[in-house]
Amino acid sequence: MSELSQSLSEKILQGDKRALARLLTRIENNDASAESILSELYANVGRAYRIGMTGPPGAGKSTLTNKLTRHLRLAGEKVAIIAVDPTSPFTGGALLGDRVRMSDVMLDEGVFIRSMATRGSLGGLAKKATEVADVLDAAGYTTIIFETVGVGQSELDVVHAADTTVVALVPESGDAIQAMKAGLMEIADVFVMNKADRQDADKAVQALSASLELRQHSAQSWLPRVVKTVATMGQGIAELLQAINAHRAFLETDARLTERRRERQQNFVQSVVEEKWRQAFWTAQRMEELRKRVIQHESPYKIAEALLQKHS
Amino acid sequence: MSELSQSLSEKILQGDKRALARLLTRIENNDASAESILSELYANVGRAYRIGMTGPPGAGKSTLTNKLTRHLRLAGEKVAIIAVDPTSPFTGGALLGDRVRMSDVMLDEGVFIRSMATRGSLGGLAKKATEVADVLDAAGYTTIIFETVGVGQSELDVVHAADTTVVALVPESGDAIQAMKAGLMEIADVFVMNKADRQDADKAVQALSASLELRQHSAQSWLPRVVKTVATMGQGIAELLQAINAHRAFLETDARLTERRRERQQNFVQSVVEEKWRQAFWTAQRMEELRKRVIQHESPYKIAEALLQKHS
Numbered sequence: 001m002s003e004l005s006q007s008l009s010e011k012i013l014q015g016d017k018r019a020l021a022r023l024l025t026r027i028e029n030n031d032a033s034a035e036s037i038l039s040e041l042y043a044n045v046g047r048a049y050r051i052g053m054t055g056p057p058g059a060g061k062s063t064l065t066n067k068l069t070r071h072l073r074l075a076g077e078k079v080a081i082i083a084v085d086p087t088s089p090f091t092g093g094a095l096l097g098d099r100v101r102m103s104d105v106m107l108d109e110g111v112f113i114r115s116m117a118t119r120g121s122l123g124g125l126a127k128k129a130t131e132v133a134d135v136l137d138a139a140g141y142t143t144i145i146f147e148t149v150g151v152g153q154s155e156l157d158v159v160h161a162a163d164t165t166v167v168a169l170v171p172e173s174g175d176a177i178q179a180m181k182a183g184l185m186e187i188a189d190v191f192v193m194n195k196a197d198r199q200d201a202d203k204a205v206q207a208l209s210a211s212l213e214l215r216q217h218s219a220q221s222w223l224p225r226v227v228k229t230v231a232t233m234g235q236g237i238a239e240l241l242q243a244i245n246a247h248r249a250f251l252e253t254d255a256r257l258t259e260r261r262r263e264r265q266q267n268f269v270q271s272v273v274e275e276k277w278r279q280a281f282w283t284a285q286r287m288e289e290l291r292k293r294v295i296q297h298e299s300p301y302k303i304a305e306a307l308l309q310k311h312s
Numbered sequence: 313m314s315e316l317s318q319s320l321s322e323k324i325l326q327g328d329k330r331a332l333a334r335l336l337t338r339i340e341n342n343d344a345s346a347e348s349i350l351s352e353l354y355a356n357v358g359r360a361y362r363i364g365m366t367g368p369p370g371a372g373k374s375t376l377t378n379k380l381t382r383h384l385r386l387a388g389e390k391v392a393i394i395a396v397d398p399t400s401p402f403t404g405g406a407l408l409g410d411r412v413r414m415s416d417v418m419l420d421e422g423v424f425i426r427s428m429a430t431r432g433s434l435g436g437l438a439k440k441a442t443e444v445a446d447v448l449d450a451a452g453y454t455t456i457i458f459e460t461v462g463v464g465q466s467e468l469d470v471v472h473a474a475d476t477t478v479v480a481l482v483p484e485s486g487d488a489i490q491a492m493k494a495g496l497m498e499i500a501d502v503f504v505m506n507k508a509d510r511q512d513a514d515k516a517v518q519a520l521s522a523s524l525e526l527r528q529h530s531a532q533s534w535l536p537r538v539v540k541t542v543a544t545m546g547q548g549i550a551e552l553l554q555a556i557n558a559h560r561a562f563l564e565t566d567a568r569l570t571e572r573r574r575e576r577q578q579n580f581v582q583s584v585v586e587e588k589w590r591q592a593f594w595t596a597q598r599m600e601e602l603r604k605r606v607i608q609h610e611s612p613y614k615i616a617e618a619l620l621q622k623h624s
Contacts, residue, residue: 039611046609057368265606270594272616277593278586287578294577297358299351304584 052162196228364474508540
């Protein structure tokens with residue numbers, strides 16, 4: 001443990017945003033020094049409530065996150081937003097005429113926004129997102145929102161890092177069906193029907209509610225709530241926060257939240273173990289042997305066995 | 313190698329569809345006997361051309377796949393479709409009033425359709441999809457199409473299994489922008505602007521083409537083609553097939569296809585190695601130690617090191 005890293009973790013615990021940003025960059029860059037600092041901070045991890053915001057593209061997730069953050073601020077929360085999106089409006093990424101939507105929450109001292117790129121980090125993203133959230137948790141942010149881009153491989157993984165998962169939909173045709181296809185129905189604790197001022201919004205809400213009630217429920221299980229919002233106008237955001245808090249209260253009964261977090265933490269440690277092993281195993285020598293055997297058109301299973309046998 | 317498994321692989325090489333279906337089910341169920349049969353078949357793997365069909369929900373991927381299959385059949389190809397979607401129209405999965413779209417290709421002897429569920433198979437899906445494709449390749453199907461649901465974690469992985477990746481879009485607002493966000497732009501070899509009879513289709517194609525031309529290109533790189541289709545009417549499908557064949561011809565120059573497939577195969581063997589290791593490592597005893605240490609709120613990195621130290 002270096003003096004430098006000690007002081008970095010101390011600074012983070014004292015709320016130093018620049019120290020915070022520096023550690024997050026190290027995490028994103030797979031800097032070896034990040035791990036010991038994360039270990040130092042770990043005693044302070046576990047206080048923040050974690051919300052996942054996901055849904056198909058165009059559902060208004062960024063706007064919902066923005067407005068929800070304002071409400072949380074008014075309730076006295078310190079809010080950190082982890083936008084898993086290379087072109088997040090929060091970072092001002094402008095693409096193909098995508099408007100730079102400047103947000104008042106960016107100017108708020110009690111809000112910390114971090115954008116994480118999805119490209120080129122297949123698989124490792126969920127682990128990094130959890131590490132970033134752990135640091136923000138230790139730094140004293142009381143609510144952490146994961147906002148995903150809505151399409152891509154790591155989306156469901158990232159949502160598994162949340163205590164309450166919000167799935168945003170719009171009334172347009174087939175959105176709910178597509179959500180079911182994508183497995184979003186199973187992960188949602190709260191549904192938002194955003195752009196609820198559009199035609200057919202009530203019909204879409206009814207169809208969604210009907211399909212939710214069809215599923216098996218018991219007194220021990222949570223029936224996902226459906227909230228109508230018009231995020232651009234700020235409508236329905238208080239109700240969304242109420243629904244999130246109701247789910248939180250549900251989880252806090254009978255130690256469900258503790259159990260859920262333990263399971264999550266076990267999965268996280270498993271991913272840490274597997275990444276450490278992977279890094280140690282795939283030496284240049286083994287990669288070369290792999291390459292040669294592939295060129296010889298050997299069966300993948302025989303190659304795998306040969307490589308693992310030399311290991312043990 | 314049992315007599316039974318020998319005869320199963322022989323039957324598959326002779327084109328027996330029931331034997332084929334049986335092996336695919338074993339693969340999906342993680343049946344231990346599948347691996348030795350896959351090894352036996354491996355000498356016959358590598359002849360089929362593999363096409364990935366992806367894009368956002370509602371872009372008409374199923375219809376495109378269906379029509380493309382008909383054209384490939386007329387060109388004398390034997391076609392296998394791997395629909396990575398729990399509610400694929402090919403399997404007649406009806407959900408929330410989703411119409412069962414019966415397809416004439418289902419009745420064609422030269423077409424084999426297999427649906428793979430995405431739910432509950434986080435991570436392992438890409439590996440299984442490759443194994444299913446390898447079996448179909450060995451069984452004599454000359455073109456294999458991976459069709460993804462368009463939202464979810466394994467989508468990009470599955471597409472990495474393809475020689476040519478087709479990304480389907482519709483002219484609607486923001487679709488291309490969302491595709492860029494989701495990383496679909498980088499993986500596309502051919503773009504389809506489907507439902508091209510809609511208003512603004514030409515504008516959407518122009519915007520897409522313009523953004524493609526902005527990217528850096530050299531004589532050695534492939535400039536993705538953009539094809540307009542109205543899949544429900546069968547319009548533009550011949551042009552889509554031409555674009556796919558042009559990309560194939562490009563890959564077959566200068567051994568690019570061989571090199572791409574070798575890289576793919578290396579990645580696949582790596583995933584086989586890692587899964588074998590994972591299965592061997594996470595014994596009930598290690599899981600119990602993991603659980604206990606998590607309850608004690610130990611740092612994830614210290615737990616990981618402790619578990620790995622006992623291993624080596």
